Amino acid sequence: MTFKDKLLSGNFVITAEVTPPRGTNLESFIKGSLLLKDSLDALNVTDFQNVGVRITSLVGSYLLLKEGIEPIFQITSRDRNRVAIQGEVLSAYVLGIRNVLVLTGDYTTTGIMKDAKPVFDIDAINILQFIKNLCEGRDSAGKKLSGAPEFFLGAVFNPNLEPLDLEISKLERKHRAGAEFFQSQLFYDLSLIERTREKIKDWEPRILAGVTIFKSKEMFEYMINKVPGIKIPKEIIEILEKSKDIREKSIEICAEFCMKIKESKLLNGIHFLASRPVDILEVLRLLKWKKEESSNVEAI
Amino acid sequence: MKLEIKEWEEIESFIGKEVFVFSCNSCGGEEIDRKNIKIKEFLEGHGIKILGIINLEPKYCNINSLRKILEENFISSNFVLTFTCGGLPQVLSSLINSKVIPAVNTLKIELERKLGSFARLCSACGECWIHYVGNLCIERLCPKKMRNGPCGGARDGYCEVFRERICPFIILFKNKGEIKDIIPPKKFSKILLQE
């Protein structure tokens, strides 16, 4: 079963993000991804994460496909205008990529290559509309395509945003624009999802909960201070700051929260953000979760 | 300053049968009498009654003068159309209770001319869309120029990029509530084709 089939048929799915290498050495990217292959349902490939020069998400996704791993190809509008985005997405389809996660992208100055010119030609909702159009056989200038792609389209949801109703209204518009699944930002408060579900009556959004494992103090501080849209509750900050081994404690907290997420039945899966494959496996080991069904993606 | 009157279809759905008009000499770019004839033809041609016109000369294009002018010459109306740059409709909407709609697109602001002070608020983006978003100029206020709501990077209401500034979409939400429509992407050809 593909990621799409599993999610749509009600399975609890697990995904994680992986970041293509900075440089031409693919070894650790492939090795890390292969570690996750048998335990996860799909891997998100980030798009120039943290405004850093890397192998593109398109090539990263293709490399995963070659290893028999189902990719979720991430695309943002920070570095590409509408021409490049549509071209990139068509290219992804011919390479065999079927899942696309659409994001607007973090601003250039919040990341590494601060001096780059930000593009932001179109926002996430408009990207979704454009990809949906491509799937219907036309580009955004109205030109007819010779052969249309078919994608399982996703978008992000940030339950930390206040007021939450504003984010829920965006979730609805993203859905109208073509998004069929959502992966959330890191959050720790399940009542936010409860409120989201209560508010949306006429359809059931498929939402994967964003979780993370802080591998070090530096990463923890970086996530708190630098990554846009993240909010970590005081209690968790205190526990982690006091702990002798932040990684170990973080794995424990993550596993506990994953368990709560699954039991709550409020979410359709887990999405590991910015976490090392070995740490993800450690969380899954604690949880004793098995992949519900093996993926049928074959190496190409 | 170079302005163009919007397509009727864009304005139509925002107004009723009677409007009050604000006009100006486009910071010296147009002869005001000639401009107002065009405005009358445009509105009356579409069956709209003009309740009154205020011509805002550049020297009165500032908040104190505007307050005075409003007290003396403004006739309350549900709908106000501005045929000025995008600065005035941003300011006006906080001073009067009418729905204020920009009836023109500002294509270009030439800096060598003497500008009215509200011109500084206009991004001259070629496709004024403030009436969709509570008369806030997102072009000016949002670094990512989001069309459909906040980017998700805001923290406690503050912008991901300028951390001391409230994200305009949060102001909009607090003032107006949910936005249901999806705003299509910007058409850049308009400004790109300005010499």
Ligand code: SF4
């Ligand atoms: S936080 Fe608001 S103003 Fe800042 S970039 Fe995002 S949408 Fe724009």
